[in-house]
Amino acid sequence: MNDLVAKGIHAWFGKRLVLEDVNLEFAHGTVTALIGPSGCGKSTFIRTLNRMHEFVPEARFAGQVLLGGNDVYAQGEDVTKVRLRIGMVFQKPNPFPSMTIRENVLAGPKLARIKVDDKTTLVEKSLHQAGLWNEVKDRLNEPALALSGGQQQRLCIARSLAVDPKVLLMDEPCSALDPASTLRVEETIDDIKHDVTVVIVTHNMQQAGRVSDYTAFFLAELGEPGRMVEYGETKQIFSNPRDNRTERYVTGQFG
Amino acid sequence: MSVSVLPTQPWRATPRIMATEAAGVLAALLLTLLTLRFTGFSGRLAAAVLFVAFATAISSGIEWRRRGFEAAQDAFVRAMLLTASALVMLPLLSILWTVVQNGRAALRPNFFTQDLTSASGTGPIDQGGAIHAIVGSIELVALATLIAMPLGVLSALYLTEIRGRLSGTIRFLTQAMSGVPSVVAGLFVYSAWVLGPGKGFSGFAGALALAILMLPTVARTAEEVLKLVPEHLREAGLALGGTQWRTVAGIVLPTARSGLITAGILGVARIAGETAPLILTVFGAVAINTSMFNGPVSALPLYVFGELKLGLDTAFARAWTGALVLMFLVLVLFAFARWLGGRNTR
Amino acid sequence: MSDAAVQPREITTSPRPSDRVFRGIVTAGGLTSLVVLALIAIFLYVKSHAVFTTFGWHFITDANWTPDDSVKMSTGHYGIGAMLVGTLITSVMAIIFAVPVAIGLALFLTHYAPHWMRAPLTLLVDLMAAIPSVVYGLWGFFVLMPMAINWSMLINHYLGFIPIFSVPVPIFDRSPFIASLVLAVMIVPIITAIAREVYAQAPRDHIEAAYALGSTKWAAMRAVVLPHGRAGVIGGTMLGLGRALGETVAVYMVLNLVYSVNFHVLQSAGGSVASMIVNKFGEATSFEVQGLMAAGLVLFLLTLLVNFAADLVVRLASKGA
Numbered sequence: 001m002n003d004l005v006a007k008g009i010h011a012w013f014g015k016r017l018v019l020e021d022v023n024l025e026f027a028h029g030t031v032t033a034l035i036g037p038s039g040c041g042k043s044t045f046i047r048t049l050n051r052m053h054e055f056v057p058e059a060r061f062a063g064q065v066l067l068g069g070n071d072v073y074a075q076g077e078d079v080t081k082v083r084l085r086i087g088m089v090f091q092k093p094n095p096f097p098s099m100t101i102r103e104n105v106l107a108g109p110k111l112a113r114i115k116v117d118d119k120t121t122l123v124e125k126s127l128h129q130a131g132l133w134n135e136v137k138d139r140l141n142e143p144a145l146a147l148s149g150g151q152q153q154r155l156c157i158a159r160s161l162a163v164d165p166k167v168l169l170m171d172e173p174c175s176a177l178d179p180a181s182t183l184r185v186e187e188t189i190d191d192i193k194h195d196v197t198v199v200i201v202t203h204n205m206q207q208a209g210r211v212s213d214y215t216a217f218f219l220a221e222l223g224e225p226g227r228m229v230e231y232g233e234t235k236q237i238f239s240n241p242r243d244n245r246t247e248r249y250v251t252g253q254f255g
Numbered sequence: 256m257s258v259s260v261l262p263t264q265p266w267r268a269t270p271r272i273m274a275t276e277a278a279g280v281l282a283a284l285l286l287t288l289l290t291l292r293f294t295g296f297s298g299r300l301a302a303a304v305l306f307v308a309f310a311t312a313i314s315s316g317i318e319w320r321r322r323g324f325e326a327a328q329d330a331f332v333r334a335m336l337l338t339a340s341a342l343v344m345l346p347l348l349s350i351l352w353t354v355v356q357n358g359r360a361a362l363r364p365n366f367f368t369q370d371l372t373s374a375s376g377t378g379p380i381d382q383g384g385a386i387h388a389i390v391g392s393i394e395l396v397a398l399a400t401l402i403a404m405p406l407g408v409l410s411a412l413y414l415t416e417i418r419g420r421l422s423g424t425i426r427f428l429t430q431a432m433s434g435v436p437s438v439v440a441g442l443f444v445y446s447a448w449v450l451g452p453g454k455g456f457s458g459f460a461g462a463l464a465l466a467i468l469m470l471p472t473v474a475r476t477a478e479e480v481l482k483l484v485p486e487h488l489r490e491a492g493l494a495l496g497g498t499q500w501r502t503v504a505g506i507v508l509p510t511a512r513s514g515l516i517t518a519g520i521l522g523v524a525r526i527a528g529e530t531a532p533l534i535l536t537v538f539g540a541v542a543i544n545t546s547m548f549n550g551p552v553s554a555l556p557l558y559v560f561g562e563l564k565l566g567l568d569t570a571f572a573r574a575w576t577g578a579l580v581l582m583f584l585v586l587v588l589f590a591f592a593r594w595l596g597g598r599n600t601r
Numbered sequence: 602m603s604d605a606a607v608q609p610r611e612i613t614t615s616p617r618p619s620d621r622v623f624r625g626i627v628t629a630g631g632l633t634s635l636v637v638l639a640l641i642a643i644f645l646y647v648k649s650h651a652v653f654t655t656f657g658w659h660f661i662t663d664a665n666w667t668p669d670d671s672v673k674m675s676t677g678h679y680g681i682g683a684m685l686v687g688t689l690i691t692s693v694m695a696i697i698f699a700v701p702v703a704i705g706l707a708l709f710l711t712h713y714a715p716h717w718m719r720a721p722l723t724l725l726v727d728l729m730a731a732i733p734s735v736v737y738g739l740w741g742f743f744v745l746m747p748m749a750i751n752w753s754m755l756i757n758h759y760l761g762f763i764p765i766f767s768v769p770v771p772i773f774d775r776s777p778f779i780a781s782l783v784l785a786v787m788i789v790p791i792i793t794a795i796a797r798e799v800y801a802q803a804p805r806d807h808i809e810a811a812y813a814l815g816s817t818k819w820a821a822m823r824a825v826v827l828p829h830g831r832a833g834v835i836g837g838t839m840l841g842l843g844r845a846l847g848e849t850v851a852v853y854m855v856l857n858l859v860y861s862v863n864f865h866v867l868q869s870a871g872g873s874v875a876s877m878i879v880n881k882f883g884e885a886t887s888f889e890v891q892g893l894m895a896a897g898l899v900l901f902l903l904t905l906l907v908n909f910a911a912d913l914v915v916r917l918a919s920k921g922a
């Protein structure tokens with residue numbers, strides 16, 4: 001059963017088409033990596049999945065995003081409920097600065113007014129999933145900004161997991177982190193993928209190779225909108241790409 | 256095939272939702288009218304309050320049915336913010352409207368050509384005018400600018416070019432100076448100049464008081480624009496072997512020129528309408544006084560204030576016209592400064 | 602730190618004479634604000650110290666202002682208690698009216714209004730700050746007051762049992778309530794300008810994080826934007842308070858100055874130190890002028906205090922964040 005299906009996704013900023021006709025399916029319990037050079041539309045693509053695309057005033061869209069069979073862009077669909085079920089982790093760690101570690105984990109339920117019976121258990125469970133529990137269990141009431149960058153990013157992952165999303169979108173989650181922290185985040189992704197479908201945008205091809213089951217390669221040719229060039233199992237994309245542009249990209253000849 | 260796909264904004268309100276909202280507003284209007292008709296409520300205030308209450312309740316209610324409590328709260332807040340914005344816009348529009356409406360009556364050629372020596376302030380509006388006040392205002396503002404502009408720019412230069420130990424203190428004191436009540440500035444000049452070396456009311460005294468009020472505005476705005484001068488320009492000047500003085504005079508100030516003009520105009524707009532300090536320093540007059548160091552001078556704000564105190568219909572008409580001319584000048588200056596400033600940052 | 606032997610070499614520069622002159626002039630110019638503030642305090646004190654030595658604290662606490670031209674200062678009586686209390690009442694009420702509206706408007710301008718509407722609306726609000734106070738007074742007297750008298754009667758009718766809304770003598774014009782409404786209209790743009798700036802600077806990534814967790818717009822505002830702007834709004838409020846405390850002409854036109862303390866805010870009797878100075882100035886005797894100088898000094902110190910506090914709040918908060 002596919003959790004999330006993207007059908008014929010197009011995205012515009014004003015009159016400029018930046019993403020053309022992307023079709024992708026994300027199976028439950030898998031990690032899909034989206035790779036490609038900057039400006040290829042991969043970030044725009046994942047922001048259409050949880051309807052963050054529409055925050056740009058002149059944004060336009062066409063296509064369908066099916067979550068459990070329902071189009072998240074359908075009329076009458078509550079966008080806040082959509083984002084509850086499709087979580088997102090951003091490029092820069094962004095824990096809420098005025099909140100403690102514990103409050104950050106509980107921020108989702110609090111913001112969306114979801115009743116939590118046992119907050120302590122939820123905090124512990126979410127931090128465990130994000131692989132952060134052992135590091136912070138004694139300092140839950142310290143401000144979140146006291147953590148290192150890598151810890152902050154895992155806290156953001158814990159915060160997203162605390163509302164129990166079906167899908168977790170990660171927009172270059174390691175681009176602001178050092179190699180050791182990057183490794184910890186990758187381990188975390190490995191741990192959580194049984195509970196939640198992960199879609200990760202990354203610049204780092206080694207990372208895509210390490211964490212993902214499937215890989216999609218995006219490319220925007222000069223003056224053209226971004227398109228998905230090739231999609232397949234990660235092993236196949238890296239060892240035996242069908243398209244020679246993919247091959248040139250994964251072997252580091254451009255990008 | 257991709258050509259046939261059209262860009263859409265599925266997050267936009269659909270015509271049906273917009274129709275529902277419009278119907279909600281209409282319903283609120285209807286309910287308001289009915290309430291006014293069949294209960295003891297009456298008057299514009301009641302109508303406004305009832306309409307806001309009904310409209311808020313209806314729009315929150317619609318959201319509650321569509322998407323639940325959270326959305327209802329969201330709609331409620333949105334309605335409150337709209338109300339707050341309307342609460343600010345109403346007095347503003349009311350001020351602009353009434354000043355234009357009431358100011359038209361006495362807006363005649365003689366208002367700009369005659370003074371009040373032959374016609375008293377209470378005489379018919381086709382006699383006498385405010386030329387002395389207009390000329391006085393121009394003199395006062397020009398002299399105040401002459402005093403405040405160099406000092407304000409020097410203050411700003413200290414903060415951006417010297418960056419000495421006193422920077423924090425000076426920024427702090429400039430801020431504090433902008434909070435000095437205008438009447439206190441007037442009282443100070445009265446005690447230090449009018450009662451002392453000035454020997455009585457004079458235009459210069461008024462200009463001093465206005466300069467005190469103008470300086471912080473000029474200094475703060477000038478600091479902002481001087482900060483925008485890229486550091487590499489200064490370094491380029493110094494690296495070419497120029498002295499700091501030549502770098503500032505030849506590179507920094509010319510680069511920031513239009514910004515500095517903006518600072519000056521904002522300062523002028525700040526003081527052009529000041530009344531209280533002038534009452535204490537220039538006193539007011541009925542004719543043009545060409546000397547800035549000898550005897551009372553008039554100014555537009557003083558003219559308005561003086562006519563208002565006379566308490567007669569013709570005097571009120573003159574006061575409104577004075578206010579119209581004054582406001583027109585200030586707003587034109589302000590808009591010009593904005594336009595210049597906007598062009599500068601781009 | 603084993604190589605303690607290596608000492609940093611001192612770099613000395615001797616600026617050229619032209620630069621020394623330049624730096625001297627700029628520094629002198631930079632000190633203008635210090636000099637002016639000090640001169641204001643000194644001159645007002647020198648011209649008014651007789652008042653303080655004669656009446657002491659009574660100058661501030663007594664409501665009684667009875668000038669007398671005879672030979673000694675003490676044959677008259679000068680006290681600004683009523684004016685001071687009146688100033689605080691109208692200013693605080695103005696803040697109470699203005700702050701929620703300004704916050705609402707600022708939030709609307711930065712996060713709710715359609716994008717095409719933001720620039721023109723912002724310009725309008727800024728224009729409002731540039732309208733001369735004498736125009737506000739004119740409008741307050743002729744347009745607002747007739748309406749506000751009706752509102753006063755309504756409030757008095759329904760809430761008159763609350764002491765501050767009762768009216769011993771049923772005259773409703775030129776009341777502290779009306780003066781505070783005019784002041785509120787005048788300070789809304791000041792508070793809005795600062796609130797707008799801090800709300801606009803609320804970090805985008807935190808707002809997006811809130812949205813990505815499924816929050817509504819209001820929840821995101823409450824979680825991110827409002828806390829981020831809190832210090833700025835407090836600072837802006839204090840600036841508005843400083844402006845309200847010192848406002849003269851507009852208050853003069855819409856407030857009936859009465860030299861006894863009055864807590865009935867709907868009643869046509871109030872106080873304002875700044876307006877009193879203008880009001881008494883015309884026919885003041887030489888002793889009374891000294892009294893006015895003293896009143897000016899008190900007002901000066903009060904607004905200075907409020908502005909310092911505002912600056913401190915903003916600084917502390919921006920350091921903490």
